[in-house]
Amino acid sequence: MMLVDEKARQLLADAELIVPADVLTSTIHGMAQAITAELSNQYPLVLSVMSGAIVFTGQILPLLNFPLDFDYLHVTRYNRALQGGSIQWEALPRTDLTGRVVLVLDDVLDEGLTLAAIRQRLMEAGAKAFYSAVLVDKLIDREKPVYADFVGISLPDRYIFGYGMDVQGIWRNLPAIYAMKA
Ligand SMILES: O=P(O)(O)OC[C@H]1O[C@H](OP(=O)(O)OP(=O)(O)O)[C@H](O)[C@@H]1O
Numbered sequence: 001m002m003l004v005d006e007k008a009r010q011l012l013a014d015a016e017l018i019v020p021a022d023v024l025t026s027t028i029h030g031m032a033q034a035i036t037a038e039l040s041n042q043y044p045l046v047l048s049v050m051s052g053a054i055v056f057t058g059q060i061l062p063l064l065n066f067p068l069d070f071d072y073l074h075v076t077r078y079n080r081a082l083q084g085g086s087i088q089w090e091a092l093p094r095t096d097l098t099g100r101v102v103l104v105l106d107d108v109l110d111e112g113l114t115l116a117a118i119r120q121r122l123m124e125a126g127a128k129a130f131y132s133a134v135l136v137d138k139l140i141d142r143e144k145p146v147y148a149d150f151v152g153i154s155l156p157d158r159y160i161f162g163y164g165m166d167v168q169g170i171w172r173n174l175p176a177i178y179a180m181k182a
């Protein structure tokens with residue numbers, strides 16, 4: 001345990017703060033306004049993608065002042081790795097999706113494979129319309145299979161962590177976004 005603790009602290013000491021907490025707060029307020037303008041009369045089902053979206057979800061939900069349902073799904077393809085692998089479904093929403101307008105909340109849109117798989121699964125399960133909101137869109141040099149309807153911040157293609165996102169499984173609890181030193 002001591003080794004893990006020291007390694008975790010070293011990872012943070014070696015990282016660079018790239019999005020401070022106050023910038024995240026104002027970004028999320030802006031996103032909430034845009035989402036409200038588009039979806040406030042549609043009684044959406046808001047779905048949080050565990051685990052990375054936990055902090056973003058907890059911050060944005062109280063800013064969405066209109067009727068909605070909330071549930072979660074759990075999908076992962078990075079696990080503790082820095083590179084993505086194949087999609088693993090851990091949990092599907094329990095709410096009936098038939099005819100629903102869904103809004104998926106995720107922390108980061110990177111290669112887009114995760115969000116594309118989620119969209120396909122939810123549409124197959126009967127959703128009427130699919131919207132997505134991502135706190136971070138990574139600027140990668142390839143086309144993505146899906147783009148988000150609501151984007152908080154665009155960031156360069158570096159591995160990021162904090163604010164729900166992990167590095168080797170740790171530091172999801174940080175109140176800001178950090179990047180591994182290039
Ligand atoms: O656009 P992509 O390249 O597919 O990557 C984006 C996905 O990667 C992260 O999840 P991860 O698999 O790390 O699971 P976690 O949320 O539990 O950390 C993130 O939360 C997104 O869901």
Ligand SMILES: Nc1nc2[nH]cnc2c(=O)[nH]1
Pocket residue numbers: 078108110111158159160161165166167
């Ligand atoms: N924690 C974390 N998860 C990711 N999933 C896809 N890209 C990233 C990233 O940069 N950081």
